[in-house]
Amino acid sequence: MNHTGRRPSINDHDHLVYGGSDVVELARRYGTPLHVVDESALRRNYRAFLGAFRLAYREVSVFYSYKTNCVPGVLGILHEEGCGAEVVSPYELWIATRLRVPPSRIIYNGVNKSVDDLRGAIQHGVGLINVDSAGELHRLSDAAKALNRRVNVGLRIDPAVGWVAHFGLSPDVDRIAALVETAGENRLLNIRGLHAHMGSGIRDTRDYRKAVEVMARLSCKLRETSGIQIDQFDVGGGFGLPTVKTLTLRETVGYKLFNRPPPEPQVGSCPSIESFGQVITSVLRECCARYALREPRLLLEPGRAITGNAQILLVTVCEIKRRKNGTAYAITDGGMQNIAFPLSYEYHTCLLANRVGAPSTERYFVTGPLCSPEDLLYRNWKLPELREGDVLAIMDAGAYFTSFANNFSYPRPPVVTVSDGVSRLVRQRETFEQMTAVDTFPDPLSRAPGGTGLP
C-alpha cells in the first residue's frame, strides 16, 4: 500500500483485478488502449456520495456532471441508481433524453446558452436552468414568453472563491437583487435557485463553506427586496479525489522542465466525501439559522467524485528504447496527447497490470504512439522493469479522459464495464468509417491524384 492508500487487487497470476476481472485478460480480449469501468465502484461511489450528504441533511439531490465522462453506458448506470443529469450543452441534453432521464432530474448549466438552446431546454421541461449572466436571463425571459412555459431558474453567482473566471453573476448583492426584481416581473420565470461552482479537484472544504455563506446572504437579500423565496442551493461539483491531484505550478515546472516526477498525493490532504458532506450541510444549516431562512434543497453536481476512481485506462508497451544517455523510453499504444490529456496536469498512479507485485526499480519515460515529443504519459517515472507486451494501468481515468480524447492519427478507445467478473462493451473502438463519417471524399472521377511515385 502506498501513500495514496491504494491497495490493488491481485490474482494468482500477479495480474491486476478490477471489477472482479483480470485486466490483462480484458486487454487481450478487447485490445488496447482500453477503458475499464468498475460498475460496482460506480454504484458504491454514488451511494456513498449521496449518503454523506443525506446523513446530515434531508433534502439533497445529486446530478452527475456529464462533461466529466460523457459515456452513455456509464451514465446509464448512474441514472439507474437515481442520479440526475447536469448538462451544459444541447448535445448533453440530447444524451440525457436518449437515456430517458426524467426532465425534472436534469439541470441545464453552461456559459454559452443561445436562445435556441434555452428554448430547447424549456420545451424539454428541464428541472432547473442555472442562468450565467444578466444577458442570458433576458434571453431566457424572452424564450419563456415566446413558448408561454413556466421555467425553474437558478442564478449562477461568482462566489469570489476558487476559479477567477467569466462564470456567473458578479457577487454584487445589490445589482443581483435589482436584476431579479426586473426579471421577476415575468411570472414565467420561477427564480428559486442559487448556483456556484468553484473549481475542479478541490481538496479543501473552505471553498464550499464560503460559497454557501454568499448564497445564504444573497438569498436573504432577495427575500427582502423581491419577496423571492430561494429554495434550492446548488453548490456545484469539483470535489477532489484523494488519489488524484492537480500538479502545483512548482510541481509542473519540476516535472516538465526538469523531469522530476511529482510526489504521490497524500490521501489525508483531501477531505473525504463524508467530510465534504458534513462541512457543507452544517454550514448550510448554520447560515439558514443565522438568516432565518427555510432550509433549501441542496443540489450537488459531482463528476470526478463519482466516476474518477471507477475507471482505468489500459495501454500496452510496444517497445522499449534506451538512449545512450541512459534514458529509457517505454513506447505504448495510448498517448497523452490523444487519449490521456489529464496526465499533463494531474498525478495518476501507474500500475504494471501483468506483474503488479514487481518492485519499481527502474525509471521510464512512458510515451504514446504519436509523432510528438510531448506525447508522454509519464516522465522519468519509477516503474518495474518493463518488457514489450506489458500492460500498464493508468488509474483513476474516469474524469476528463474520454472528454478530451481526440482522433490524432488514431481511433479513440473502447469502454467496457465490468461487474462481478462479467464485462460488457459499452463503447466500441471507432472504426475508420466512423472517424470519417462527416467527411466528403473527393469524387474519384473528377479528382485524379497527380504526381509520380518514388522510384
Add this chain to the structure above:
Amino acid sequence: MNHTGRRPSINDHDHLVYGGSDVVELARRYGTPLHVVDESALRRNYRAFLGAFRLAYREVSVFYSYKTNCVPGVLGILHEEGCGAEVVSPYELWIATRLRVPPSRIIYNGVNKSVDDLRGAIQHGVGLINVDSAGELHRLSDAAKALNRRVNVGLRIDPAVGWVAHFGLSPDVDRIAALVETAGENRLLNIRGLHAHMGSGIRDTRDYRKAVEVMARLSCKLRETSGIQIDQFDVGGGFGLPTVKTLTLRETVGYKLFNRPPPEPQVGSCPSIESFGQVITSVLRECCARYALREPRLLLEPGRAITGNAQILLVTVCEIKRRKNGTAYAITDGGMQNIAFPLSYEYHTCLLANRVGAPSTERYFVTGPLCSPEDLLYRNWKLPELREGDVLAIMDAGAYFTSFANNFSYPRPPVVTVSDGVSRLVRQRETFEQMTAVDTFPDPLSRAPGGTGLP
C-alpha cells in the same frame, strides 16, 4: 499591415474576404464554429514549396504530413497537385488509400508500428517505410519474409539536433552500420533511405543543415561497411510559418501567469520557404561532393508549411461580460480546449471578421463555450470593441487545429473549402448520432432510471 506582414483582404462591408468569399457570409450560411480553407492558397503553397526546392535540385518529392490536418477534402486537393502522403498510422494509410494515392507516393512513418501495421504497409506496397528502431527493423524483416515481398526501407535517425525524444536510431554511426549489415542479409529489405525530423514550427535553417550533414556522413559509412547505396534523403517536415510562432518559455509564463500577450512574430525571424529550399539543397550538394556521394532524391514531409496559413477558424461572439475589476470577457462558441488547442502554445492572429478595419482599442479575454476557466482562446488580447454576434477569425488554423479537436460537450466544426468565391462543404458538423455511433445505450426495458425529480 502589421509585423506579421499580413494584409487581410477586405470588401466594401469591411468584412474579411478569404478565398474570394466574404467570411461573414460563410459564417451565416454554415454556422460557427467553422473552418474555412482557401483552396487557391493551398495549391499555391504546395507549388511554392515544391518550386523552392526544385529550383535548385533535380530530384525532389513532397509528402504532406497527414497528421497535421487530416481532412480528406483538403488532402484531396493536395493530391490533385501531385503531392504525396506521409502517414504514421493504419488510419492515415486507410485515408490515403480511399483518396487513391498511388502506393508509391506514400511514406509510412511513426514510432509505434506493430507487426500488423508493417504487414499492412508492405501489402499495400507503400513507397517507403521509415523504420524507427532496431526492433522495428527486425519486425519489418520478419514481415517481409512472411509475405515474400520486397520493401523500400528508410532508417529514421536521431540527428542530435532539434527534438530530444525517443524517435529514430541513436546517431551512433558504427552501431547503425552494424544493424544495417545484419538486416541487409534479408534481400527483401531494400535499405535505401535515411530520415530525420527535427521538430515543429522550426524557424532556423541550421537544424536541417546539421541533419543533412549527419545523413551524408552515415550514408558514406554505410557504403563503406555494407555496400549499401542510400539514394533517398528524407529531411522530414517542421518548416515554420512566418505568421505563427511557438511561444517561448518566457512568453508562456508571461502570458499564462501574468496575462501578458506574447509579441506578434516577426516575419523576418522565420526563413522563407525559398530560404529553406536554398539552404537545404545547397548543403546537400556540398555534402555529396565532400563524401563523393551520388546525389540522392530529396524527400520532404511538410505539414504546417502547406496548410497552416490556408485555413482559418471562425467563431461567433455570443456574449460580452465585464467584471468589476475591469476585465472584459468575450464568450464565443468555439473553445481552446475543444477545437483550438494550438492557441495554448502558439501565437495566432485574431481578426474581427465583420469590421476588419476597426481599430484595436480594447482588451479582451476571449473564451470558448466550455465550463472551464482555461478555455481561453486569447488572454487580455488587444481587439476592437466587440459586440454580440461579431465573428472572429483565428488565422493560420490549418495545422493541428482539427487534429487535436475533441468532443468536449460539443460537436466538432465543419470544414468548407472556398475557391473563387464558391464554397464547398467537405466536412459536416458532427451530428449527435455520429458522436455516439460507437456507444451502446442501455436497454430501455432493463434499465429504468430511478430517483425523483426536482420539486
